[in-house]
Amino acid sequence: MNKTSSQIRQDMIKFYGPKWDEFPSVDLYMDQIVEYINTSLQKLGMKNETKFITKSMVNNYVKNSVLIPPIKKRYNKNHIGYLIVVCLLKQCFSLAEISEMIEIYRNLKDKKIQMHYNHFMVSFETCLHEVFEKEQISFQLYKDPTKEQALMESAIKTVVYKLYTQYLLRSSSEK
Template sequence: MNLENDYKINEDILKFKIPRWEDLPQIDLYMDQLVTFIENELSLFPIGNTDNLITPSMVNNYVKLNLIPRPEKKKYDRTHIAYLITIIILKEVFTIQQIKDGILTQTFLYGEKKAYNLFCDEQEKSLKYIVDFINLDETKTSIELEKNVIPITMATLTFASKVMSRELISSQKHSIENQEI
């Protein structure tokens, strides 16, 4: 069963690419440039409410919460942009503390550049997986898909993914704290 028409699955979801580390500005940006850049890059991304994806007060709050590093002379670099893009996407399903733990864990394991690019790759693969899951022919899957049940199925997959991610982040954090990694 292909539900593309029923649910208006936009092909842009599959075409959208989160900018990789190498694609982020090489020059430092002031706050207004930072906000404009991120809004332009994520405006087509399937994030809940695209009004005010990021505001200067959000950025300032993330700095106060030590979620992102302090800017240097009021300028923001690639690290800030990568953190902010990650936060904007993940805050749809995680608490700020869970996001902070996840970012700290992954940057410890892989470094900022590799962790960010890995996040981008995995997010795009996950979106493709979900779209493929929705469009699977019911003769090719063991999961019985019913048009009206798909929203519930997606919600439960989101919850299951969130629970598993939280447990894995907690386990990795524990391993790092006990220097088992």
């Protein structure tokens, strides 16, 4: 069932993505990780039953080396973080482009994946809330950004503006 434009706007303004410390403390099996991610991202969907990820997608990401293979069929916090970022970015970018972005972050000297993930999610939420409340993103995430930071900021804003464009299309068709 489709959401109304008013419901979509409210969901976007209220969206809160899970932070690293909020991920399940135990490793998850395939069904569990798919359910966890779909539930976590549900408010971003234009329909009530939007699926952001399926088992086939997870297998495809592992096969294409976007995601490291599970350990004994179990997925840990690293997998969850990568999959959430992939689900958000795939709204606008090809799997090859996402792979390239992930590789850039894997090659950073600073390997603090938890910190990078949390910063990505907070930045995404901030941009999303601002565009749905003020109809634009009026700030920069970084002052004098590195290439990696500029890449992340650009990717986040691209996804947020795509979601906003879909919302505008929906609200214009309701009139």
